[in-house]
Amino acid sequence: xxxxxxxxxxxxxxxxxxxxxxxxxxxxxxxxxxxxxxxxxxxxxxxxxxxxxxxxxxxxxxxxxxxxxxxxxxxxxxxxxxxxxxxxxxxxxxxxxxxxxxxxxxxxxxxxxxxxxxxxxxxxxxxxx
Amino acid sequence: xxxxxxxxxxxxxxxxxxxxxxxxxxxxxxxxxxxxxxxxxxxxxxxxxxxxxxxxxxxxxxxxxxxxxxxxxxxxxxxxxxxxxxxxxxxxxxxxxxxxxxxxxxxxxxxxxxxxxxxxxxxxxxxxxxxxxxxxxxxxxxxxxxxxxxxxxxxxxxxxxxxxxxxxxxxxxxxxxxxxxxxxxxxxxxxxxxxxxxxxxxxxxxxxxxxxxxxxxxxxxxxxxxxxxxxxxxxxxxxxxxxxxxxxxxxxxxxxxxxxxxxxxxxxxxxxxxxxxxxxxxxxxxxxxxxxxxxxxxxxxxxxxxxxxxxxxxxxxxxxxxxxxxxxxxxxxxxxxxxxxxxxxxxxxxxxxxxxxxxxxxxxxxxxxxxxxxxxxxxxxxxxxxxxxxxxxxxxxxxxxxxxxxxxxxxxxxxx
Ligand SMILES: Cc1cc2nc3c(=O)[nH]c(=O)nc-3n(C[C@H](O)[C@H](O)[C@H](O)COP(=O)(O)OP(=O)(O)OC[C@H]3O[C@@H](n4cnc5c(N)ncnc54)[C@H](O)[C@@H]3O)c2cc1C
Ligand code: SF4
Numbered sequence: 001x002x003x004x005x006x007x008x009x010x011x012x013x014x015x016x017x018x019x020x021x022x023x024x025x026x027x028x029x030x031x032x033x034x035x036x037x038x039x040x041x042x043x044x045x046x047x048x049x050x051x052x053x054x055x056x057x058x059x060x061x062x063x064x065x066x067x068x069x070x071x072x073x074x075x076x077x078x079x080x081x082x083x084x085x086x087x088x089x090x091x092x093x094x095x096x097x098x099x100x101x102x103x104x105x106x107x108x109x110x111x112x113x114x115x116x117x118x119x120x121x122x123x124x125x126x127x128x129x
Numbered sequence: 130x131x132x133x134x135x136x137x138x139x140x141x142x143x144x145x146x147x148x149x150x151x152x153x154x155x156x157x158x159x160x161x162x163x164x165x166x167x168x169x170x171x172x173x174x175x176x177x178x179x180x181x182x183x184x185x186x187x188x189x190x191x192x193x194x195x196x197x198x199x200x201x202x203x204x205x206x207x208x209x210x211x212x213x214x215x216x217x218x219x220x221x222x223x224x225x226x227x228x229x230x231x232x233x234x235x236x237x238x239x240x241x242x243x244x245x246x247x248x249x250x251x252x253x254x255x256x257x258x259x260x261x262x263x264x265x266x267x268x269x270x271x272x273x274x275x276x277x278x279x280x281x282x283x284x285x286x287x288x289x290x291x292x293x294x295x296x297x298x299x300x301x302x303x304x305x306x307x308x309x310x311x312x313x314x315x316x317x318x319x320x321x322x323x324x325x326x327x328x329x330x331x332x333x334x335x336x337x338x339x340x341x342x343x344x345x346x347x348x349x350x351x352x353x354x355x356x357x358x359x360x361x362x363x364x365x366x367x368x369x370x371x372x373x374x375x376x377x378x379x380x381x382x383x384x385x386x387x388x389x390x391x392x393x394x395x396x397x398x399x400x401x402x403x404x405x406x407x408x409x410x411x412x413x414x415x416x417x418x419x420x421x422x423x424x425x426x427x428x429x430x431x432x433x434x435x436x437x438x439x440x441x442x443x444x445x446x447x448x449x450x451x452x453x454x455x456x457x458x459x460x461x462x463x464x465x466x467x468x469x470x471x472x473x474x475x476x477x478x479x480x481x482x483x484x485x486x487x488x489x490x491x492x493x494x495x496x497x498x499x500x501x502x503x504x505x506x507x508x509x510x511x512x513x514x515x516x517x518x519x520x521x522x523x524x525x526x527x528x529x530x531x532x533x534x535x536x537x538x539x540x541x542x543x544x545x
Contacts, residue, residue, distance in 0.1 A: 008326040012516040054330060057180045057193055058306060059278055068281045071179035071195050080334060087306050101199050119179065120195035 003049050007041040016045040053077035057119070058090045060105070065097035065122040072105055076114040085110055097124040132236045136161040136211075137452040138445070139227055139240035141218050141393065144173020145434050146425025146441040147246035148201040153445030154244070155208050159452050163238065164205070164212040165229055171205070171212065172198030173248055174271070174426075175434065177278045180299050182326075186435035197434060221397040223418050241452035242420045244444050245394055245408065249387040249426040251296075259291075260347045266354035270296040270384035277303060285380030289357050290314045291345045294521070295323040295432075297384025302331035311337045312376050315359050317344045317366055320495055322521045324432070344368060345381070354379050387430045397421060404474040405429040411463050411479040412486040413447040413456070414440065422448045429476045429489065432523055439487070464533065469542030471496070473520070483534040488526050492543050495519040504540040505532050518543060 001022060007014045016035040022028050028050045036042040047053070055077045059069040078086060086109060095105060099122045106116040137159040140151045143166030151164045170176060175183070178194030185191055188200075205212065216231035227238040251269040266285055268276075274296065276282040288309055290297045293316035301311045314332060319342045321328050332339055340359060346368050347358040361372035389407040391399070400409045400417035407428040408416040415422050424444035425437045450456045463479040466488075473491045480486055490501070499518050503511035503526060510532045515524060524543070533539065 006325060006329075008324075008329050010516075011522070013325060054334070055181050055191065056306075059179055059281075061281065067279065069279060071193060071278065073179075073181060073193055083306070083334075101196060119193040120176075121199060 005045050005048055007036060007044060009041055009044055012037060014041055016041065018045050018049045020049050052080040054080050054083060056083055056086050056090075058087065060090055060093040060095060062099065062122050063094060063096045064124050064126045065099070066125045067120075067122050070095060070099055070105075070122050071119045072116050073119050074109065074112075074114040075117050078109075078112045078114050082110065082112060086112070086116075090116070097122045132234060133239065134163070134236060135239045136163045137240070138162045138242045138244065138448045139225075139238055140164045140244040140246055140445075141221070141227070142166065142173065142246035142248055142425070142427070143168070143171040143212065143214075144246060144248050144425060145175055145198060145201065146248070146427070146437050146444075147173070147244070148198070148205055149438045149441035150244040150246055150422075150424055150445035150448065151210050151212075152201065152204050152208060153442040154242075154449040154452075155210050155445075157446045157449040158455075159242075159449035162210050163240075164210060165216050165218055165227070165238075166212065166214050167217040169215055171202045171214070177271070177275045178299075179278045180303070183434050186433060187438060194434075201438075218393060221393045221421075223398045225397075225420055242422065242448040243397075244441075244448050245391075245399075245416070245421065245423040245427050246425050246441065246444075247390045247393065247427045249389045249430055251383070252386045252388060253383065259345055261349060262351060264348065264350040264352055264354045266350070266379050267348065267381045267383065270294075270300045270382045273382050274300055274303070277307065283307070283309075285309060285354075285378075287312055287378045288380040288382055289345070289359075289376055289378045290382045290384060291357075292316065292384035292386070293318075293321040293323055293328075293339065293341075294384045294386060295327050296387075297382060298323040298327040298331040300382055300384070301337050302335065305335045305337065309380075311335070312378050313338050313340055313359070315340045315343045315345055315357075317342070317362055320519065324521070346373065348381060349375070354381055357381060387426065389427045389430065391427060394421075394423070394427070399423075402474065402476075402478055405476060407476070409479065410477045412477055412481040412484040414444040414477065415447060415451070420448075420451050422451075429474065431489075432521070436489070436523075436525070443487075464536060464539050467538065467540045469540055469544075471499075471518075471543040472541050475541060480528070480533050480536075480539055482536060483530040485530045486528045486533075488528055488541075490524040490526070490541060490543070492518045492520055492524070496543075499543050499545065501526060502542050502544065503528060504538075504542070505536045506538055515543070 175194035175198040183197040220228040360368035424441040501513040
């Protein structure tokens with residue numbers, strides 16, 4: 001099989017063509033990468049076909065905070081095909097203020113090897129500290 | 130009652146530009162620095178930009194907007210810089226008097242130097258004229274971002290996004306993750322306006338169709354949006370009859386550009402560049418009014434917050450020097466940069482001879498394998514190869530002071 005990509009790593013924007021095979025289990029094997037003008041781009045294209053990953057950013061409800069929402073992200077990129085699974089967990093989360101930036105909200109989310117962390121500080125407003 | 134305050138440097142706006150300018154002014158010797166923000170928190174537009182992609186240049190990390198902002202907010206607090214929240218600057222005079230309103234009343238701030246850091250606002254439908262009645266369900270992309278990311282308000286179930294700027298692309302992904310179906314992103318130009326990274330990670334990842342060379346010709350629906358009519362456009366960007374197509378949706382997001390917010394600058398008599406819609410500044414980021422400096426999106430709409438921070442630090446530095454009476458008197462007149470082939474704008478517009486200057490340019494039309502030339506008195510001082518240029522990405526160049534010390538003319542062009 002073949003996939004055509006445009007490299008997103010630098011302004012050159014090389015058009016890259018990746019030949020690969022995919023077995024019944026969905027395991028992808030890259031055979032060749034062509035068009036990348038540098039090794040970084042070639043590696044990126046290979047990853048993009050074999051195992052594309054993304055950082056997920058979203059927000060969750062927070063009780064007694066100076067904001068109704070706490071913004072969160074995964075501290076490492078996770079497989080692209082698991083984004084919606086992660087979103088399903090995120091949708092049902094709720095925390096109590098105060099929360100500090102960087103605090104772990106969910107450890108090792110869905111066993112993907114990434115933590116879900118707070119990306120802002122939310123102060124407590126109602127009730128005691 | 131009018132409360133009077135005297136300060137060395139007053140900074141208007143508490144976004145990334147204002148924060149960095151205030152910090153830098155303080156670090157460079159200005160004792161009384163005051164930052165004034167009309168919103169209820171510091172951080173500006175970054176508060177609602179919960180996606181990552183900030184800080185790649187300065188911190189070599191892909192931070193979210195709030196994380197990036199908090200780094201600077203903490204520094205501001207550490208330096209004990211005074212700030213006012215929920216305080217709107219209503220008037221700025223050429224003599225650097227600021228009239229500020231907040232719940233404690235009306236304040237007069239007398240500043241020795243002022244840094245403009247008011248950011249920009251979004252263009253609205255009125256600015257681009259779409260036919261149809263005025264049903265509810267039409268938002269600017271940034272307003273939708275504010276509702277969803279800060280206020281926990283949902284805006285609809287199915288949406289069409291007009292414009293492919295980064296804000297629109299990022300909202301396409303955000304809404305998809307929240308369960309909203311994005312029917313289409315419609316762009317009038319033949320190329321997407323946002324970064325390629327965003328086209329891939331916000332649209333292609335989720336199979337969201339991008340219609341290039343198309344526009345929304347009509348918004349249908351009486352009380353609430355029911356559909357939009359889109360059409361292909363010709364080379365003159367005019368809709369081609371017979372190519373119309375109706376796409377059902379209950380929400381329309383407009384991502385049709387940002388305009389620097391310069392009402393205060395105009396009041397103060399600051400000269401505005403019609404191309405950037407921001408103040409005309411020199412190598413020190415000083416506007417046409419002495420002692421008033423500008424940085425960030427109020428000066429020119431930036432693509433990267435990291436560059437905003439770098440620019441704002443300079444504005445803060447020179448504002449502090451001005452307040453301390455340490456600004457070197459230029460011995461020669463400033464040189465206005467002349468714009469040549471495919472250069473739409475340059476910031477700063479004026480070079481102080483002998484001073485190192487970081488320059489930003491925008492082009493009119495996209496192209497591949499171009500060269501950015503900076504020509505001083507007929508000599509090509511900088512020749513920079515650009516693999517690809519597009520109006521949505523700024524070009525950057527550093528012009529060393531040694532080349533301009535005795536210069537008469539500085540010209541810039543982007544050509545073959
Ligand atoms: C939706 C969106 C997505 C973006 N995504 C990215 C990205 O992924 N990566 C990246 O690097 N950059 C991104 N940017 C760009 C980046 O956010 C901006 O370049 C940066 O925020 C500009 O900073 P600023 O301080 O100039 O303006 P702002 O952040 O807009 O701050 C201006 C502040 O001034 C205040 N103000 C205005 N007028 C007054 C007044 N009269 N009195 C008192 N206060 C006033 C406003 O309330 C505001 O808080 C994005 C921008 C937007 C809008
Ligand atoms: S392959 Fe290398 S040179 Fe080409 S766009 Fe990617 S990073 Fe740039």
